Amino acid sequence: MKPPIERIEVPIRELEALLEGVRDPLGEEGYRKLKGALETLAYLTSLIEDQKTTIQELRQLLSKPASSEKTDKVLENAGLKPEANNAAGAPTPRKPRKGHGRKGASAYTAACRIPVRHASLASGGTCPKCLKGKLYLQRDPGVLVRIVGRAPIEASIYELEKLRCNLCLEVFTATAPPEAGEKKYDETAASMIALLKYGSGVPFYRLDKLQGNLGIPLPPSTQWGIVKEAAEPLRPALDELIRQAAQGRVLHNDDTKARVLSLRREQPEKGDDRTGVFTSGIVSLVEGWKAALYFTGRQHAGENLADVLKWRAAGLNPPIQVSDALSRNTPKMAGLMKILTANCNAHGRRQFVEIAASFPEECRYVLESFRSVYHHDALAEEQGLSPEDRLKFHQENSGPVMEQLKDWLTAQLAEHRTEPNSGLGKSISYLLRHWMKLTLFLREPGVPLDNNIVERALKMAILNRKNALFYKTLNGAAVGDLFMSLIHTCELNGANPFEYLTELLRHSGELSACPAEWMPWNYRETPARLVRPAAA
16 A cells, blocks of 8 residues: 655745755756746645635646637647648638738728818819929828827816896806706716726726826716616617517527626525526627627526517517527527527537647547538638528538538447547537537528627626626616627627717607617618708
8 A cells, every 4th residue: 555645844935945055956947947846836735725726727727728729729739730631621721800900090980080181282283393294183192190198088167257246236147158068977978988887897996096097087976877877768779679689580698607796695585596696698690780688687598588589579480599508598488489509519619629638639630620610611701601502501511521520429439439438528428419409500591600709798798797896786787788788789780889879868769769760780870860851
């Protein structure tokens, strides 16, 4: 029997002193490695002594972190070289995404454009150099971008002149100019605070500090009062967004953890042992536009999606619901509506990314198979194929790849090539268990490969949770959900969220009367339609 390891209590400082004593014999490289191991040991010891540290956190700390989940990078970290030609077919390199590097003048869509005429020359005049030719105006002007800094919230103080009669003592005050407005806080102030807080994750107290440094104080309680008051007239827009999102052909959903202090203090209802709080994200795709919805509370993503689908019109084709394989993401609507459920291939693929270092050769085949399928999907998007043509394209190109992958996965377990309880066996079982939902894109038009669009949408809620930590009440969470829904829907449809929120607040009466005309994809034309009848 192996003797137990003798435990010796040695302070870290004593070990560092011993290491310094043998620095010269070790050499700089040996000293650097041993010092790194010593620091790692000290850090791990402190983590183990913390009762909140989990085994999973220790495993992630000790394993080599993946800088990317791209196939080539994962295989490189696993000690393999990606093959130039493989069974799945090597895809061509993808073009870099737009938005990287220096921005051109065309990127400043909200900038004020000021035409500047030449001081001494004009179109049709004589050329001052050759004195023979005539000048003509070029289509593209020279461009100079000038960027200045301003406070997020600005203030103006109107000092109204006062006059008093020396006999009757009557005071006469100058009339305020129209730009002074009737309210202290303009609609733009509410839009900017909401955009900073819920769209960019700037907590009220940080904005208060920034504004104080700029000489325009804005206490957190005042900021909350402004956005809370602004949320009420915006409610019809959110209700209409929910109604229209329910008509979507494809609906993505998932959730993330949230914190609401008032719910932590409340006791769960009788018969309900659920104590968690979540923010659910739903992204609906309808006829060329996208709607994003957020819901915070004790309900899971599937329950919130079921509430949204109650607004779905009768007679529409069954919706396609896309999520990971967690049962809580599936809406329970037995007997009410047929739903086609698709699972996220990115989640299935990630199972093999996480174990690639332990099973490099097996994971290579799986990852390169998925890479081929994603390459075909990128080609379909570049060619602008319709959902029906995309389905046919995938059936012809991705179908054989997925069929070969399924045969390979089945053989791994059936022929005992892989231990079922190993990391590889569990990853294979995950794919086979959810195979029909993972491959729905080969049977139904318009089914996406993954749930990444809602994963990106949830980053907005995660950013707020990271910076502000919690909501105080459910009402505060509802206000946050409203603004995040409207702001991210604008982002998904290429609309300016600041302009959108401001327009809604300035036309709250018209919004309440006809909210369908004030969605992020059609609100720009609505004010013009309202003015035309009056002009006639």
